[in-house]
Amino acid sequence: MHSKTALSLALGIFFAASALAQQVTLPLPRLLTVMPMGGQAGTNVEVTITGENIEDVTELTFSSPKIAAKPVAGTTNKFTVSIAADVPVGVYDARVMSRLGVSSVRAFSVNKLPEVTRTKANNTVETAMALPVGTICNATMTKRAVDFYSFQGVKDKAVAIDCAAVGIDSRLTPVLILADSKGGDLKVNRTGGIIEFTPPADGTYLIKVSDLTYQGGERHFYRLALQNSPAQPQPQTATVSSMSWPPEGLAATAPAKETEPNNKDAQKITLPCDIAGAFYPAADVDTFEFTAKKGETWWVEVASERLGLNTDPFVLVQQAKDGKFADVAELYDIAPPMKVTSNGYSYDGPPYDAGSPDVMGKFEVKEDGIYRLQVRDLFGGTRTDPNNIYRLIVRQATPDFSLAAWAVHMTLRNGDRASLSKPMALRQGDSRAFEVAVQRRDGFDGEIDITMENLPPGVSAAGLKIGKGKPYGHLILTASSDAKRGFSLAKIVGKATINGAVVARPVRVASMEWPVKDAKGEIPSPRLMADVPVSMTDSEQAPVTIALAENKIFEAKAGETLKIPLKLTWRNEFNGTSIKVKAYGEGFSAIKEFDIPIKAATHELVLNLAELKIAPGDYTFALQSLGICKYSYNPAAVPLAEAEQKKAEQLLAAAAAEAKKIAATDAEAAKKAAEKQKQAEAAMTAASTRMKSVTTAANPTDTVEILISEPIRVSVKPATVTTASK
Structure with missing residues (x-):
């Protein structure tokens, strides 16, 4: 097991006993689908979004300022997206702002070709959807079926057929088949490439699209492009x-x-x-x-x-x-x-x-x-x-280097494994750890300092240095306990000295395409994001904050013992009697694991600099642990849902009374009253369903969470040289 990234699971036996009844990590907002998943430059397109933990969505934004969205009046999940005419062909990241902050991203493709969206089933030769040459069709794969499209081929005029799926965040593994008018296969592509085809005669030809294992549903979407040949493949997200x-x-x-x-x-x-x-x-x-x-x-x-x-x-x-x-x-x-x-x-x-x-x-x-x-x-x-x-x-x-960062993940001793998209959406008092990996080029082996800029108010970042010759370091993102709701596009940079000159290189951030709750049944699929969105929410607080009793740089001489007082703020109930703590950070990752009692308001961290072999210099490190806390999802929604349910009850009672009163007096009025009562009953059912849903979600659930301290800064001075030692 990887000593730093696996988060030291010596307490795994304790976790295993309750693992089946717990969730892994606190809920984070995730955008799952945007349909259609792209549009033509210079047009407006109405999209429908789905997601998890994204209630109270206020906006849909993109990684290009030239793509903008406005909510469709009277809806909660529809937006009109305006794509400027000069937006380059490419894949852009879409994300929403919600109660818990910025969501994970979803690919949104822009092309120059006219676009259509399939709206009805086309799973037979007879129901094949006609597709003009020079068009892109947005669709979701029909489960356990084949989607059929037809086009009019012209003798000796070559066409190119391309089904984008893997490179646009889809879970579809497309099989693309070019067939004759009766469905007989002419060309097959199972690797996601382009089919080039020159019709031998004028006539109708078919395109068949399916999943390799015939999976389907809203997460198995694709963009089918039919163009004159030669044509470039559709753009993809970055691996x-x-x-x-x-x-x-x-x-x-x-x-x-x-x-x-x-x-x-x-x-x-x-x-x-x-x-x-x-x-x-x-x-x-x-x-x-x-x-x-x-x-x-x-x-x-x-x-x-x-x-x-x-x-x-x-x-x-x-x-x-x-x-x-x-x-x-x-x-x-x-x-x-x-x-x-x-x-x-x-x-x-x-x-x-x-x-x-x-x-x-x-x-x-x-x-x-x-x-x-x-x-x-x-x-x-x-x-x-x-x-x-x-x-x-x-x-x-x-000599040079390249950098990428991703949120630290975890597993439980019983083998349960979650690979979840973890947007940089922070709660009050929250600290989050990110691994920063380096690819070293042409023999470069120097130290790399990590910095992060342009953060929302109340959010700070500390880069834990990548040591000489080391493959990775860490970045700690921290929100103050009183930070207000905010959002920004941040920038992460790695700096090193190469041949006497300081060079700076961007750090790209990776995320999971889909939240994988149990990777035994589904291999996680990560990719790079287009930018670095960071948000702060004041609707929830972190279960615990591990901070310094004094916000300062702690100083000591090499070989001495350094004592650092910590302050802990516990906001949720935790299982067990203590949490086991280790450290991230060059030089300090060798700190021996120690316990902090649950609910302890203070703790003294004792560092033996001689034992750790810490050389003179300035250091930043952070403490890390795991804990199981009781977490309630959005309890503030319960009284709102209760009020909504009571209002629905009153409206239903009034509608029923009115219907009963006029039932025998006026047939037309009675019909309208009965329809009003029916609508009130539907509203009552919806209100009751919502009440049950938010009440269930608000029930405390055992949740395993990665616990990260605020960054700790230490300055180690050279040891005093005595006359005797000279």
Whole structure:
């Protein structure tokens, strides 16, 4: 089990006894669907949203200021979205502001093509929905069925068919089939790519869409694009693996291109180089030849999977000897900086993989001579797709780094595993921990300082330094106990000194596409977010706040014992008699686990700096634990629902009395009165259902929560050198 990210579950046996009856982490707002899930630039589109823990929604916003939304009057889940004409084609993040703050994000696609939304079933050849060429259709997959679309093909005029799903947050694994007018299969694509088709004759052709395992429902949505060929694939969200691409300062397009045929007859190049190529046709091996001198070291990077493609690049370097080429180096995948979960639910690492099947490595030239570099896709033996492109860079060492952050996750000893989207939505007195992983480039191994800017009032952040050569650090986000409701788009930055100069690199934030309550049955699917939305809510408070008794920097000399008084504010009932506490932070993560009694108002943290081997310097760390607290969801809604129910009862009684009074006097009036009574009965049923729902939610529930302290700052001074020691 990963020592820092798994949160030290020595108390797991205690948790296991009640695990089946508890929820994991406090509820956070999550936006689940936006339908339709995109629109044409320069148009308005009405969307319907669904989610969980998103009551009292006040606004729907996007990661582009050129996409705006207004609520549809008289509704609680509909918005009119206005997309400016100059919004570039792409995928943008949508999120809502609710009682608990900003929600998790959902992809919203913008294109230049006209768009339609399927509104009725089309699960047979006879009910196929007609789709004009040059159109995108938004739809949700029908469970245990196939969706049919028809179009009019023109002889020798090629079309491109593309079903976007995986790259737009859908849970659909699309199977795309091009068929004749009777439904006979002509071309099949099960890998999410484009089907290129040139009709042999004028006529009607069919497109069939299904899920690989015939799943369906509102979370299995897709955007089916039918265009004239050639066409680019629809845009996608960024994978977590793409956090290391592109290198800083790289041109948007490569200055050189591979030229076929270059499988056997090598393409001559000079180093350094930056070349655009494609794994095309099937089993393509692109070969580049160059001269190199003894003592040179060249770093090789290939990007393809990080461009959003289902590829696995491999590089082989060879040297010419005696008329033949001998292998010098094999360059494979980019290793993840942190060991990731091995099977999706065992917590032997986080559920976020910042590694990639792409290539980043080096080879050293031992002798002057002629060398060859071969690039191939290990998945490309049978695939012929010109869209499977790559970017090859060969350079001398350019030390640098890339960063990505994600909320700390947890598991329970009994194997229950939740991988939940965790938006940066804070409660009063809340502290949240985020892991910050680094991909180091070309030998860089220096320290990295993490900072966060542009936070809502009452919210602060402390970056826990990534140590020399270390793969990750932490970021602690803290809300004061009296902070007011607020929202901002923040910025996280990592700074390091490289070759004597301070460089700053952005930190991208990753989140789960869907809240996975039990990852034994569903593999979590994370991605990078487009920006860093942060919110503060004053509707709830954190179950406990672990703070400093004095807000100051604590000072001590190296080798001394440092005592730090803590102040604890307990707001919820907790199970057990104590919480077990460890620490995050370079140098201080070795603090031995200790107990803090439940309900203790104070605690003294004693640090043996000699035992911890803390060198002189300035440090920031935070304490971390797990606890099971009693949590009531939105209890303020109960009296409101009760009042609504009483009002409905009164209206129903009045309507029933009126209907009874005029029943025998006027047939027309009696009919209207009966209809009014029927409406009142429906309102009463709805009010009773809501009352039951909010009452159930407000009942205290055992909730396992990650408990993080406010950041603790320590300045360690050099030890005093005595005359005797000299």
